[in-house]
Amino acid sequence: xxxxxxxxxxxxxxxxxxxxxxxxxxxxxxxxxxxxxxxxxxxxxxxxxxxxxxxxxxxxxxxxxxxxxxxxxxxxxxxxxxxxxxxxxxxxxxxxxxxxxxxxxxxxxxxxxxxxxxxxxxxxxxxxxxxxxxxxxxxxxxxxxxxxxxxxxxxxxxxxxxxxxxxxxxxxxxxxxxxxxxxxxxxxxxxxxxxxxxxxxxxxxxxxxxxxxxxxxxxxxxxxxxxxxxxxxxxxxxxxxxxxxxxxxxxxxxxxxxxxxxxxxxxxxxxxxxxxxxxxxxxxxxxxxxxxxxxxxxxxxxxxxxxxxxxxxxxxxxxxxxxxxxxxxxxxxxxxxxxxxxxxxxxxxxxxxxxxxxxxxxxxxxxxxxxxxxxxxxxxxxxxxxxxxxxxxxxxxxxxxxxxxxxxxxxxxxxxxxxxxxxxxxxxxxxxxxxxxxxxxxxxxxxxxxxxxxxxxxxxxxxxxxxxxxxxxxxxxxxxxxxxxxxxxxxxxxxxxxxxxxxxxxxxxxxxxxxxxxxxxxxxxxxxxxxxxxxxxxxxxxxxxxxxxxxxxxxxxxxxxxxxxxxxxxx
Numbered sequence: 001x002x003x004x005x006x007x008x009x010x011x012x013x014x015x016x017x018x019x020x021x022x023x024x025x026x027x028x029x030x031x032x033x034x035x036x037x038x039x040x041x042x043x044x045x046x047x048x049x050x051x052x053x054x055x056x057x058x059x060x061x062x063x064x065x066x067x068x069x070x071x072x073x074x075x076x077x078x079x080x081x082x083x084x085x086x087x088x089x090x091x092x093x094x095x096x097x098x099x100x101x102x103x104x105x106x107x108x109x110x111x112x113x114x115x116x117x118x119x120x121x122x123x124x125x126x127x128x129x130x131x132x133x134x135x136x137x138x139x140x141x142x143x144x145x146x147x148x149x150x151x152x153x154x155x156x157x158x159x160x161x162x163x164x165x166x167x168x169x170x171x172x173x174x175x176x177x178x179x180x181x182x183x184x185x186x187x188x189x190x191x192x193x194x195x196x197x198x199x200x201x202x203x204x205x206x207x208x209x210x211x212x213x214x215x216x217x218x219x220x221x222x223x224x225x226x227x228x229x230x231x232x233x234x235x236x237x238x239x240x241x242x243x244x245x246x247x248x249x250x251x252x253x254x255x256x257x258x259x260x261x262x263x264x265x266x267x268x269x270x271x272x273x274x275x276x277x278x279x280x281x282x283x284x285x286x287x288x289x290x291x292x293x294x295x296x297x298x299x300x301x302x303x304x305x306x307x308x309x310x311x312x313x314x315x316x317x318x319x320x321x322x323x324x325x326x327x328x329x330x331x332x333x334x335x336x337x338x339x340x341x342x343x344x345x346x347x348x349x350x351x352x353x354x355x356x357x358x359x360x361x362x363x364x365x366x367x368x369x370x371x372x373x374x375x376x377x378x379x380x381x382x383x384x385x386x387x388x389x390x391x392x393x394x395x396x397x398x399x400x401x402x403x404x405x406x407x408x409x410x411x412x413x414x415x416x417x418x419x420x421x422x423x424x425x426x427x428x429x430x431x432x433x434x435x436x437x438x439x440x441x442x443x444x445x446x447x448x449x450x451x452x453x454x455x456x457x458x459x460x461x462x463x464x465x466x467x468x469x470x471x472x473x474x475x476x477x478x479x480x481x482x483x484x485x486x487x488x489x490x491x492x493x494x495x496x497x498x499x500x501x502x503x504x505x506x507x508x509x510x511x512x513x514x515x516x517x518x519x520x521x522x523x524x525x526x527x528x529x530x531x532x533x534x535x536x537x538x539x540x541x542x543x544x545x546x547x548x549x550x551x552x553x554x555x556x557x558x559x560x561x562x563x564x565x566x567x568x569x570x571x
Contacts, residue, residue, distance in 0.1 A: 005244075027271055053147070088105075089108070322507055325359075368419040
């Protein structure tokens with residue numbers, strides 16, 4: 001392909017610029033004043049323009065067909081090109097008359113994206129109106145190919161045309177000696193020498209001259225595979241190499257590529273700044289979230305700092321309840337009740353534990369209700385303040401306040417339930433009932449023994465009285481009364497001992513009970529604040545979304561940057 005390295009670099013740079021524009025749109029970067037927009041291939045360098053001139057039947061159209069290996073220009077024995085024809089790319093084939101004597105032929109051929117061709121009528125054709133139309137095209141033509149037929153390379157019409165060319169166009173002039181296959185190869189060097197001499201005389205310089213056979217070139221390029229020997233004989237390889245060098249070394253085109261590369265680099269820096277700004281914004285937002293989480297931790301620590309006072313109050317209640325429970329135990333251990341339970345069973349320890357649990361649980365739950373309400377109110381006030389800050393900093397709405405209130409109410413209910421269960425379990429862990437049960441069991445065994453002996457002796461005395469024994473009933477009844485009095489004394493003494501031990505045990509476990517509640521209180525408080533922190537999920541989701549969107553953009557920026565460095569190496 002002619003100028004393959006240049007066009008590959010241009011295409012790569014064009015794709016790079018398109019990628020940069022797309023990345024700028026993704027990142028919200030403003031490239032105004034940094035990067036132009038449009039057809040990058042056109043802005044980096046318009047299609048390479050060939051202008052081909054020469055006499056009628058000099059082989060101009062065949063020359064172009066051989067150069068690109070495609071039957072673009074019609075070729076006939078009679079003069080075919082009767083007007084200026086501009087060949088360019090078009091999605092569909094069309095032919096439009098742009099002006100009298102000038103036609104534009106669009107063809108859906110890939111090489112016309114990079115090369116535009118201007119085929120002219122013969123320099124010796126009747127009329128020269130086309131030359132006036134050609135003059136505006138010459139300044140933009142990068143190669144002006146003048147085709148001389150090998151049979152008559154001295155035609156005055158063509159040399160007159162060359163002599164009238166502007167000075168600035170002579171540097172882009174190329175002489176093509178066509179149809180060399182029609183002459184003896186030994187004659188070609190002689191003819192080329194004459195062309196050089198005549199060129200010096202007419203324009204004062206010798207442009208590049210190539211001897212070619214378009215017919216052989218067309219034949220070689222139509223062959224499958226490519227007929228390399230025939231192509232070499234056509235003389236086209238040297239011409240194509242010259243055209244490629246001209247394209248790749250063109251200062252204007254190199255400047256266009258470097259300017260495009262500079263724009264791409266500047267645009268990429270702008271995008272990098274935007275990504276960096278976005279990254280800083282994410283870090284700032286992350287710091288805002290961290291600050292809010294620290295504030296929540298501070299609120300939790302504030303409520304925890306009040307725990308010793310609460311535990312002191314719970315300990316005082318525990319002490320008062322212990323004294324009350326001891327008095328209640330004294331009533332339950334009265335004579336009548338003690339005797340009654342000897343026959344129906346003793347559940348005093350379970351009942352006493354239930355009483356203590358009920359009273360302490362009610363007290364702890366009351367404290368939890370108060371604390372839970374204070375925590376919920378503190379969270380609600382903090383949420384209102386945080387919602388404003390988040391809306392201003394992130395543009396994110398934290399959500400419905402009613403939903404937050406429902407969440408806090410549920411968290412408060414669970415807070416109270418947890419501490420109520422902790423109060424109940426704490427009493428169970430103190431083994432109050434277990435020790436009291438053992439003491440009551442020993443007392444009841446002793447009372448049962450004395451009661452049994454009292455009733456037994458009383459029954460024996462009654463039996464002896466029935467048999468009219470004079471002394472036995474009195475003796476047995478006296479002994480029964482003695483056992484009864486002894487049982488009452490034992491009951492009274494053990495009652496005092498049980499009450500004292502029960503009260504002492506309760507008072508001794510007051511501290512451990514408060515410590516047991518501490519861990520549960522801290523955990524319950526942590527959970528309620530965790531529930532509140534979870535209500536700030538909108539911030540976390542926003543930050544996570546920002547990070548997810550940033551990662552592919554950063555990765556894409558790295559890929560584009562590597563492409564930019566590769567293009568720099570090409571340049």
